[in-house]
Amino acid sequence: MASTASVTPDTLAAIDPRVAAFLKRCPTRLLIGGEWLAARSGDTFESFDPSTGAVLGTSAAGDRADVDLAVIAARRAFEDPVWSGMSPHDRTRLLLRIANIVEANLEELAQIESLNNGAPLSFARAMITSVVDTFTYYAGWPTKIYGETNPSVPGILNYTLREPVGVCGQIVPWNGPLSSAAWKIGPALACGNTVILKPAEQTPLSAIRFGELLIEAGVPPGVVNIVTGMGETAGAAITDHPGIDKVGFTGSTEVGKKILAASTSNLKRVTLELGGKSPNIIFADADLDAAAATSVQGFCFLSGQICVAASRMFVHESVHDAFAAKLADSLAHFTVGDPFDATTTMGPLVSREQFDRVTSYFAIGRADGARVAAGGAAVDRPGYYVQPTIFAGVSNDMRIAREEIFGPVTVLIPFTDEDEVIALANQTEFGLAAAVWTRDLGRAHRVARALKAGTVWINTYLHVDLISPFGGYKQSGIGRELGRHSIDAYTEIKSVYAKLD
Numbered sequence: 001m002a003s004t005a006s007v008t009p010d011t012l013a014a015i016d017p018r019v020a021a022f023l024k025r026c027p028t029r030l031l032i033g034g035e036w037l038a039a040r041s042g043d044t045f046e047s048f049d050p051s052t053g054a055v056l057g058t059s060a061a062g063d064r065a066d067v068d069l070a071v072i073a074a075r076r077a078f079e080d081p082v083w084s085g086m087s088p089h090d091r092t093r094l095l096l097r098i099a100n101i102v103e104a105n106l107e108e109l110a111q112i113e114s115l116n117n118g119a120p121l122s123f124a125r126a127m128i129t130s131v132v133d134t135f136t137y138y139a140g141w142p143t144k145i146y147g148e149t150n151p152s153v154p155g156i157l158n159y160t161l162r163e164p165v166g167v168c169g170q171i172v173p174w175n176g177p178l179s180s181a182a183w184k185i186g187p188a189l190a191c192g193n194t195v196i197l198k199p200a201e202q203t204p205l206s207a208i209r210f211g212e213l214l215i216e217a218g219v220p221p222g223v224v225n226i227v228t229g230m231g232e233t234a235g236a237a238i239t240d241h242p243g244i245d246k247v248g249f250t251g252s253t254e255v256g257k258k259i260l261a262a263s264t265s266n267l268k269r270v271t272l273e274l275g276g277k278s279p280n281i282i283f284a285d286a287d288l289d290a291a292a293a294t295s296v297q298g299f300c301f302l303s304g305q306i307c308v309a310a311s312r313m314f315v316h317e318s319v320h321d322a323f324a325a326k327l328a329d330s331l332a333h334f335t336v337g338d339p340f341d342a343t344t345t346m347g348p349l350v351s352r353e354q355f356d357r358v359t360s361y362f363a364i365g366r367a368d369g370a371r372v373a374a375g376g377a378a379v380d381r382p383g384y385y386v387q388p389t390i391f392a393g394v395s396n397d398m399r400i401a402r403e404e405i406f407g408p409v410t411v412l413i414p415f416t417d418e419d420e421v422i423a424l425a426n427q428t429e430f431g432l433a434a435a436v437w438t439r440d441l442g443r444a445h446r447v448a449r450a451l452k453a454g455t456v457w458i459n460t461y462l463h464v465d466l467i468s469p470f471g472g473y474k475q476s477g478i479g480r481e482l483g484r485h486s487i488d489a490y491t492e493i494k495s496v497y498a499k500l501d
């Protein structure tokens with residue numbers, strides 16, 4: 001059982017005065033065409049501090065009318081020579097300025113993120129560092145977006161150009177609000193697109209502060225627009241808007257399907273990064289201590305609210321009980337507590353809705369006959385805290401083994417041989433990530449090939465690097481983000497034929 005942190009003034013970080021000032025003025029505005037505008041309807045909505053349930057801030061509830069304005073601004077900016085004619089070198093400088101200004105305001109942004117989504121502050125700092133890294137990485141790309149010359153017939157010169165797609169709607173979730181926005185905005189701007197960002201309704205605040213910083217960094221008006229609001233209104237208006245050329249989405253598979261359907265109205269380009277139910281396979285010869293310590297991170301990082309969570313653990317029957325004991329032991333060193341407490345390794349879930357969802361699976365698992373090996377209840381304190389939870393005696397067809405819970409919950413399923421476990425691991429509608437733990441090199445790579453997943457880890461978990469593609473097989477998504485794959489996703493290819501005589 002994980003311990004609960006005792007909060008003392010010594011371990012609790014102080015709220016940065018800039019954060020306090022931001023929350024006090026909390027702009028209920030949308031960023032459209034470089035201006036801060038109230039929603040046309042005048043509507044607003046509240047977001048909450050999940051560690052207490054208290055209201056944290058108020059944001060403008062944008063909807064279709066605001067998206068219409070944002071599309072006009074984004075189209076104008078897309079066609080404006082200030083942006084369309086910007087040299088690749090200047091685009092690089094602009095992206096570096098964004099990276100630098102985020103870095104200079106890292107603590108402020110991390111605190112807003114942590115207060116709004118419950119991530120431990122140390123993790124939130126790491127997430128904002130990854131925003132800096134993302135803009136720095138994509139700053140290198142504008143000068144490297146090459147076309148090709150092709151060996152066409154004599155008398156013809158054929159070459160290709162990579163051009164921006166146009167106006168891009170980018171809809172992001174609450175678990176990594178700014179980091180998932182950066183994964184989309186970085187490559188979009190590197191390729192010369194313009195953007196309409198819709199943050200999740202649970203976590204709109206960091207995007208607004210980020211928007212202020214973008215203006216300070218000199219991003220031309222209309223190049224990045226930010227429309228806060230609900231998914232069914234602001235989000236849906238983006239997905240079926242005829243003036244938007246591409247949608248990039250990270251979120252649930254359920255909403256991803258709606259987005260794909262809505263985007264057919266004008267055949268938008270679509271990239272989707274969706275849910276997962278990732279298998280984590282522990283063979284008998286694995287380093288069980290390392291596997292247990294890392295696997296705990298795999299299912300508890302960000303309170304399990306990550307799409308790659310290690311939520312299905314297949315353990316060879318000969319080491320099942322030993323691994324289960326080590327996993328529970330590693331969990332005991334995991335500290336659930338206030339996100340601003342330096343000793344905390346797991347904060348609350350993001351919202352009341354998510355709390356209700358995760359706790360309902362505690363009952364579902366028990367009713368299906370699984371045994372709670374650790375946790376299995378809410379934490380008795382204010383806010384949306386639950387205990388990290390391990391279910392044992394699970395079969396792959398139970399709901400807790402099939403459905404994405406999005407909380408710190410994992411299941412242990414015993415297996416006997418390699419072929420069996422590959423079949424079980426792939427027996428899922430998802431295919432985002434997977435991991436294999438073994439000291440047998442041949443087996444490690446054999447299993448990595450056989451697993452149907454966009455990312456496979458060998459003797460590790462959670463490593464994601466900007467240089468490598470990220471995305472899902474099956475219902476975990478369409479397309480890939482990061483590395484040069486995002487450059488492909490944010491460009492159209494034009495083939496030019498020139499007659500030479």
Ligand code: ADP
Pocket residue numbers: 171172173174198199200201229230231232234235236237239250251252253255256258259
């Ligand atoms: P999660 O399950 O992680 O909350 P969702 O898929 O519900 O993820 O939400 C991710 C993002 O999608 C959020 O910004 C949300 O507002 C948005 N969204 C939700 N429903 C829709 C919809 N019907 N159309 C477009 N965007 C939506």
